[in-house]
Amino acid sequence: xxxxxxxxxVVDYAVKIRVKPDKTGVVTQNVKMSxxxxxxxALEEALRIRESGLASEVVAVSIGPSQCVETLRTGLAMGANxxxxxxxxxxxxxLSVAKIFRKLVEIEKPDLLxxxxxxxxxxxxxxxxxIAGLLNWPQGTFASKVVLDKEKQxxxxxxxxxxxxxxxxxxxxxxITTDLRLNQPRYATLPNIMKAKSKPIKKFTPEELNVEIISxxxxxxxxxxxxxxxxxxxxxxxxxxxxxxxxxxxx
Amino acid sequence: MTKHNSRAxxxxxxxxxxxxxxNPSLLPSATSSSRFTSAFDEKHKLLQRDIVHGDHQVxxxxxxxxxxxxxxxxxxxxxxxxxxxxxxxxxxxxxxxxLNDDDVRYFExxxxxxxxxxxxxxxxxxxxxxxxxxNGSSKLLLQPRTTEQVSQILKYCNSRCLAVVPQGGNTGLxxxxxxxxxxxxISLSSMNKIISFDKVSGVLVCEAGCILESIMSxxxxxxxxxxxxxxxxxxxxxxxxxxxxxxxxxxxxxGSLHGNILGIEAVLANGTVLDMLKTVRKDxxxxxxxxxxxxxxxxxxxxxxxxxxxxxxxSSVNVAFLACKDYSSCQKLLQEAKRKLGEILSAFxxxxxxxxxxxxxxxEGARNPIPTSPHxxxxxxxxxxxxxxxxxQKLEAFLLGSxxxxxxxxxxxxxxxxQASSFWLLREGIPEALMRAGxxxxxxxxxxxxxxxxxxxxxxxxLGNTANVIGYGHLGDGNLHLNVSTxxxxxxxxxxxxxxxxxxxxxxxxxxxxxxxxxxxxxxxKIFYSKSRETVxxxxxxxxxxxxxxxxxxxxxxxxxxxx
Ligand SMILES: Cc1cc2nc3c(=O)[nH]c(=O)nc-3n(C[C@H](O)[C@H](O)[C@H](O)COP(=O)(O)OP(=O)(O)OC[C@H]3O[C@@H](n4cnc5c(N)ncnc54)[C@H](O)[C@@H]3O)c2cc1C
Numbered sequence: 001x002x003x004x005x006x007x008x009x010v011v012d013y014a015v016k017i018r019v020k021p022d023k024t025g026v027v028t029q030n031v032k033m034s035x036x037x038x039x040x041x042a043l044e045e046a047l048r049i050r051e052s053g054l055a056s057e058v059v060a061v062s063i064g065p066s067q068c069v070e071t072l073r074t075g076l077a078m079g080a081n082x083x084x085x086x087x088x089x090x091x092x093x094x095l096s097v098a099k100i101f102r103k104l105v106e107i108e109k110p111d112l113l114x115x116x117x118x119x120x121x122x123x124x125x126x127x128x129x130x131i132a133g134l135l136n137w138p139q140g141t142f143a144s145k146v147v148l149d150k151e152k153q154x155x156x157x158x159x160x161x162x163x164x165x166x167x168x169x170x171x172x173x174x175x176i177t178t179d180l181r182l183n184q185p186r187y188a189t190l191p192n193i194m195k196a197k198s199k200p201i202k203k204f205t206p207e208e209l210n211v212e213i214i215s216x217x218x219x220x221x222x223x224x225x226x227x228x229x230x231x232x233x234x235x236x237x238x239x240x241x242x243x244x245x246x247x248x249x250x251x
Numbered sequence: 252m253t254k255h256n257s258r259a260x261x262x263x264x265x266x267x268x269x270x271x272x273x274n275p276s277l278l279p280s281a282t283s284s285s286r287f288t289s290a291f292d293e294k295h296k297l298l299q300r301d302i303v304h305g306d307h308q309v310x311x312x313x314x315x316x317x318x319x320x321x322x323x324x325x326x327x328x329x330x331x332x333x334x335x336x337x338x339x340x341x342x343x344x345x346x347x348x349x350l351n352d353d354d355v356r357y358f359e360x361x362x363x364x365x366x367x368x369x370x371x372x373x374x375x376x377x378x379x380x381x382x383x384x385x386n387g388s389s390k391l392l393l394q395p396r397t398t399e400q401v402s403q404i405l406k407y408c409n410s411r412c413l414a415v416v417p418q419g420g421n422t423g424l425x426x427x428x429x430x431x432x433x434x435x436x437i438s439l440s441s442m443n444k445i446i447s448f449d450k451v452s453g454v455l456v457c458e459a460g461c462i463l464e465s466i467m468s469x470x471x472x473x474x475x476x477x478x479x480x481x482x483x484x485x486x487x488x489x490x491x492x493x494x495x496x497x498x499x500x501x502x503x504x505x506g507s508l509h510g511n512i513l514g515i516e517a518v519l520a521n522g523t524v525l526d527m528l529k530t531v532r533k534d535x536x537x538x539x540x541x542x543x544x545x546x547x548x549x550x551x552x553x554x555x556x557x558x559x560x561x562x563x564x565x566s567s568v569n570v571a572f573l574a575c576k577d578y579s580s581c582q583k584l585l586q587e588a589k590r591k592l593g594e595i596l597s598a599f600x601x602x603x604x605x606x607x608x609x610x611x612x613x614x615e616g617a618r619n620p621i622p623t624s625p626h627x628x629x630x631x632x633x634x635x636x637x638x639x640x641x642x643x644q645k646l647e648a649f650l651l652g653s654x655x656x657x658x659x660x661x662x663x664x665x666x667x668x669x670q671a672s673s674f675w676l677l678r679e680g681i682p683e684a685l686m687r688a689g690x691x692x693x694x695x696x697x698x699x700x701x702x703x704x705x706x707x708x709x710x711x712x713x714l715g716n717t718a719n720v721i722g723y724g725h726l727g728d729g730n731l732h733l734n735v736s737t738x739x740x741x742x743x744x745x746x747x748x749x750x751x752x753x754x755x756x757x758x759x760x761x762x763x764x765x766x767x768x769x770x771x772x773x774x775x776x777k778i779f780y781s782k783s784r785e786t787v788x789x790x791x792x793x794x795x796x797x798x799x800x801x802x803x804x805x806x807x808x809x810x811x812x813x814x815x
Contacts, residue, residue, distance in 0.1 A: 014668035016471075030566040032639075034667030070640075074666045187620045187663040187670060190573075194651055 001055040001150065003046040004110035005080065006101070007039040007062050009071040010121040023221045026121075035071050038116025040078075041178040044185040045146055046114050047079045054148050057081045059108060063100055065089050069201060076196035077188035083201035084108075086209065093215045096206075098130035103209040105135060110173065112155065117142050117177040128177035138170040141177045341772070341806050343432040347414045350390055350433065354411065358393055361403045366441065368392040377436050380429045381422050381483075382686065382693075385772060387430030389416070394441045398516060398524055398555040404437060405553065405802075406522025414805045417549035419491025420462065422483035424682075424693055427548045427771030428491070431806045439490050442555060445469055454513060454530045456558040459490025475561045478505035482679040490554045496546030498767030500679075503727035504597040504635070505562065508545050515541040516556035520798035530558045543793070548769045549804040551797045567639035568597075569646050570671035573662035574626035578704040581628050584658045585700070585726055588632060591649045595642055598633035599727030600678045603707065606721040609736065610677050613684040617677055620663045620670075630659075630726070631678050633671075681723055685736055688719070692735040692746060694753050695724075698762035703731050706756055710735070713748055730766040754780045770808050778810060 011017065012032040020027055035043075046058045060075035062068040063086040072083035086100050105113065118125035132139035140146075140157030144165065147156040153172045158165045160179045170176075188196075206213050234240045244251045358367045368374065369391060378387040395401045408415050414434040421428045430436060439460035446456040453475050457466060464484040467477050479492060481499035491497075493515065496508050505511060514529035527541045544554055575581045581601050588596055602610075604627050610617045621629075636642040646664070653659045665671035685691045698706065707722035710733065714720055717737070724732040733753065737745055754764050758780040765774055765781070778787055791813050794801070801813075 012668045014672065032566065032568075032668060037667075037669070077666075184618075188666050189621070190571075190650055190654055190659070190662040190664065193647060193664060194654075 001112065002057045002059065002108065002110040003049060003055050003112045003114060004059045004061060004101075004104070004108060005039070005043045005046045005075070006097075006113075006115040006127070007043060007060050007071055007075045008036040008116070008119045008121075009033050009062060009064055009068045010036045010119055013037055013120055019222055019224050023223060025219070025222050033067065033071075035074050036116050036119045036121075038118060038120070038178055038180070040116075040185040041180070041182050042114040042116050042176075043075055043078055043080060044183045045143075045176075045178060046112075047186070048183065049112075049146070049148060050079075054150050055112070059084060059110065061086070061101070061104060063088060063092060063097055072201055073196055074188060076199045076201075077193040078186055079192060080199075082199055084204065085201055086204045086206060088206050088213060090206075090213045091215070092213065093217055094124050094126035094130055096211065096213045096215065097127050098134055099211045100206060100209055101127075101131045102134045103211060104204075105131075111153075112148075112172060113137075113175045115175070115177045117179055128175050132175040135173075135175070137173055137175050139175040139177070140168050140170050142179045143176050144179050144181045146176060146182070341431055341811060344414070344801070344805060346412060346800075347434075347802070347805070348412045350413065350435065354407075354413065355391065357407060358391070358404065361400055361407075362393060362395060366394040366396070368394065374436075377418060377421065377438065378429055380424075380426055382424065382691070385426035385429050385431075387416070387432065387434065387436075389430040389433055389436050392436040392438055394438050396441045398442075398518065401437070401442075401518045401553055401555055402522040402524050405518055405520055408435065408802055409521050409800055412800050412802065414802050416804050417490075417494070417553045419460070419488035419494070420483065420486040422487045423491065423495060423548075423771060424695070424768045425765070425771030425773040427495070427769055427773075427804065427807050431772060434805065437553060439488060439553070439555075442490075443488075446556065448473060448475075449530070450474075452530070452532075453561045453563060454558055455561050456514075456528065456530060456556065457489060458556055459488060459493070459554045461489050463487050463489060463492060470561055471564065474564050476564045478511040478560070478562060479508065482682060489557055489559070493545055493554050493557055494547065494549050495769045496767070498725060498728060498730060500598050500600065500725065502725065503599055509542060511560050512541065512545055512557055513560050514558040515544050515554055517541075517544050517552040517554050519552045520800065520803050524555075525552070528556055528558055532560065543797075546769065548771060548808050550794060550808045551803065553803075565635050565637045567634075567636045567642045568668075568671070569634045569639075569643055570665040570674050571632045571646065571650055571662055572620050572665075572674040572677070573630045573632065573650070573659045574621050575628040575630055575658065576660050577627060580658045580660075581630055581726060582700055584630060584653055587653060587658065588649065591652075592632070592634055592645065595634040595636040595645065596632070596727075597635035598631065600631040600724070601726040602629050602631075602678055602681065602723035603627065603704075603721060604629075605719060606681055606723040607677065609688060609719070609721055610680050610684045613687040614676070614680045616673075617680060617684075618673060620674060620677075621661050623661065626660060629677070631674055678723070681721075681732075681734075685721075685734055688736045689738040690736070690740040692737075692749055693768075694731075694733040694749075694764075695766050695768040696731045696733060696753070696757050696762055696764060697729055697766040698731055698757060698760055700726070700729050702760050703729065706731065706753070706760075707733055709756070710749065710753070713752065714745070717748075718745055725767075728766070757781075772807050775807055776810050778808075 011028060012034040015032050018027045043060060049055045050058050058080045059082055060072055060080040061084045062072050066087060068085055072085055076083055115128040128141055129139060140159060142160045143157045144160045145158035155170045155172060155174055157168050157170060157176060159168060234243060355367060374389060374392055377392050378389055393404055395404060415437050416430045416434045418428050418436050418438045442458040442460035444458050448455050450473060466489060470476055478501060479497060479499050480501050481497055493508060493512055513532060514527055516528045517525050519525060543551055585599055588599060604625055607629055611619055634642055634646050650662060665674055704722060707720060711720040719736040721734050722731055724730045735749055754777055757764050763781045764777055770778060791809060794809060
């Protein structure tokens, strides 16, 4: 069984985001970029499935500018068998990414596709669902537990939903997107970083895959969230109650 | 800036610890006379040297052991203190006045009622040090907001002969920041303004009470970094850092504060304000007196403002966490790192397997990045540079080469900032973990690298399984933190085995008994292990000249005979 995993290069989770002065986006120059944390979890899950003997190969895919190769190297150092880089400098929205994945699935024929539930840069939470739609595959989103039955070709997925856990059974091939509690990703060890250097990364362009990158979305403006107002120290319980009643209007 | 986020958490932990109700096991055990006998017999030979006072008066050291033999009891009515250290007994200097209502009224006149704190609950925090080991009994905390107010306070205290203790973030580890008896606490916390920042030169001017972490985030926004970083950043103040000449995690890269502090404004005991707040890098006009305030732990004056040279923030930071099979490999790895990573190396820290176990057992969120098998030593290497691709290549090549040469047995390289922070937590969280494990005897030593870890091993075999001996520290600076962790303080069984052994051993190997924490109260009487008699004499003369009534931070830094 072959598992394909999407890994996106994003502004590091711990970086303080700055909006560009012209409000067209956020500053990414000289900013630390890393693998999207949900993609890390997706890759970890794929590796665990392979290590348990249920899969034989994990292929990591990253779409974007040339530096995505670094993200792929991280994935390979974590343990992916090989990488695929679809190079594009255009702005990529979920639908374009989903179309690229549909093509890659036709080429690679994986039995399972695992993605993060969302990327922390645009927070779209759409790509996994769109791929499942385009491929007409079943989907298990927001996964907090994944159990595979190789013989029955079924994946049982616990989903984190508002009022608890929902368990779904998917016939393979299927799409799974990962939530935060699914697992704790491993670190890249030195021996594995060394091995990763000789693992292959195949390159494609969207044109080679016959995907036209267009979007009917336009970003109008990016702004910072309003600054939190400084708090006040109240001197008595009465004052607190007064403020809660008359200023905050919560009681 | 990489580690800001999760490391801010450590600051938060620190703060929350400071305010949590004290754990009785962390308090020093009650005074007992027996603890002096062994140590003082051996040691007073070394300490019993006469000292020439500034005015040519000959003083000899107070010897509590002899005092005990002569009087057969610890005096009743005279205030004495004994801390978990064979340094022994301190007596309140009777020359100091006792605080009265007029004094309080005078201070209220200068500062306003709100900044004159007499509330006992509030004073508990300021009377207790971070380790909950040293407790003073001050009745008054003053919170000046300007240099002028500090000057007025000191002028008055000097004229009244009221002893004072300057207090920053109170994270000091040698009992220097809390009163010993009833000294008035002068807190710099309200002097926390950033005065100016020059983007061209990178020179920052600020008040002494600025919290290190606040300065760091201010600078981060400007695209600069502090040349100083330490685990206590969330609470410690720049004035405290300067006064202790704090070393920390980046000294290997940026050097000591003696190089990075360009100017200081300080107030002398008599209220004189010394304006040495230069912002230029070079200034050879006469004696460079600001250096006297760097590392003198509040014994010569109160630092009110500082100017600091800050380097620009570089975008590429990489952190590796490595396992080594023995100490000699760590040492060789350091030599190699200095050669091969030279210009990008920004931290080289180590911890032994025992430290790692301690952190994993006592610190929430700590995760072993190399869990495959236990290792004897761990090293954290950080690089900071301007080009991520080439820096990473360089670091990887170095690490892989070191692995081939068998200097490293295993290791991980952080792939994002979160991972880097989790590696740092293992090193920076050790003091916190030690506090949670119970009582701790702390030693902060400079020792020539070659011998450094022998001390830990000797200490371990001396104590057997009565205590957990751990070694960690700033290997890149030859700075060992030797810590002896036990469930409870037990000076008879444990401390007598450690002291004076540790000091003698360090002295014999030409090290320093205080690499970066200072002497404070804990090691005031131990100065001779690291400084010659003549040197201490000159220090005493300087102290007499600058603070003739010895009101500034008494019983600390210099041997007690000089301040009583
Ligand atoms: C978790 C942890 C990690 C630490 N790591 C390190 C480390 O890596 N390197 C290191 O060097 N230290 C370290 N320390 C020790 C401590 O944080 C430093 O000594 C720090 O510089 C003290 O700053 P502070 O503001 O807390 O000063 P305080 O503890 O309040 O005072 C320290 C001394 O300076 C004097 N003082 C304070 N402010 C002034 C002032 N404005 N004018 C005159 N005198 C003043 C006090 O009287 C006292 O003698 C650590 C402590 C903790 C708790």
